[in-house]
Amino acid sequence: MSGYIEAVRGLACELLDLMAEGLWVPDRSVFSRLIRDDDSDSILRLNHYPPMPLLCKDKDSSSPCNHSKVGFGEHSDPQILTILRSNDVGGLQISLNDGAWVPVTPDPTAFCVNVGDLLQAMTNGRFVSVRHKALTNSYKSRLSMAYFAAPPLEARIAAPPEMVTPTKPALFRPFTWAEFKKAVYALRLGDNRLGLFTTEVDEHVG
Ligand SMILES: O=C(O)CCC(=O)C(=O)O
Ligand SMILES: [Fe+2]
Numbered sequence: 001m002s003g004y005i006e007a008v009r010g011l012a013c014e015l016l017d018l019m020a021e022g023l024w025v026p027d028r029s030v031f032s033r034l035i036r037d038d039d040s041d042s043i044l045r046l047n048h049y050p051p052m053p054l055l056c057k058d059k060d061s062s063s064p065c066n067h068s069k070v071g072f073g074e075h076s077d078p079q080i081l082t083i084l085r086s087n088d089v090g091g092l093q094i095s096l097n098d099g100a101w102v103p104v105t106p107d108p109t110a111f112c113v114n115v116g117d118l119l120q121a122m123t124n125g126r127f128v129s130v131r132h133k134a135l136t137n138s139y140k141s142r143l144s145m146a147y148f149a150a151p152p153l154e155a156r157i158a159a160p161p162e163m164v165t166p167t168k169p170a171l172f173r174p175f176t177w178a179e180f181k182k183a184v185y186a187l188r189l190g191d192n193r194l195g196l197f198t199t200e201v202d203e204h205v206g
Contacts, residue, residue: 005044008083012149025162031122034151041150049142068135075189076129079150082114086144095131117194121172124159153178172197
């Protein structure tokens with residue numbers, strides 16, 4: 001297991017370095033440094049969704065009875081980047097800007113990479129954390145494994161200066177991962193936590 005964690009941590013760091021480069025940030029380790037840190041709060045989570053048979057109580061009813069049950073409700077991942085893989089059972093869906101849900105084709109040989117809330121803050125909104133959910137399958141067990149790349153608890157989360165310009169002023173006030181985690185636990189799974197850290201809220205509050 002520790003070999004797997006090291007491998008996905010390496011992948012996350014490589015992707016973050018490429019993202020920094022793509023955003024023209026001169027210090028290309030600006031994001032990955034947080035994950036390489038010995039005190040990084042990254043975690044690996046295994047999810048198991050047992051099969052949930054579709055029960056149609058009233059066969060003559062016009063109400064649809066073929067809705068898959070939600071195994072993991074709609075949310076964005078709060079960390080920096082998620083490296084997700086699953087067995088060959090589908091269920092993961094991502095939300096597009098217009099609110100449409102798009103199923104992700106299951107592929108046990110592929111990684112699904114999610115932008116997390118912290119990366120949205122650190123890129124000053126250039127990358128946006130993806131809302132997603134996981135449905136259960138009616139016959140088969142679904143397994144997934146998610147590596148959540150996170151910074152140390154006391155790391156200061158703020159966009160690098162290059163991401164903040166007169167035409168693109170700071171969207172979020174600086175905060176620590178510990179502060180953000182507190183907000184995650186205080187709110188519901190599907191709530192927008194970044195909304196608590198916008199510069200506008202700051203102005204109104206303070
Ligand atoms: O099981 C999945 O595909 C998604 C799991 C997930 O979104 C999570 O663990 O945060
Ligand atoms: Fe997630």
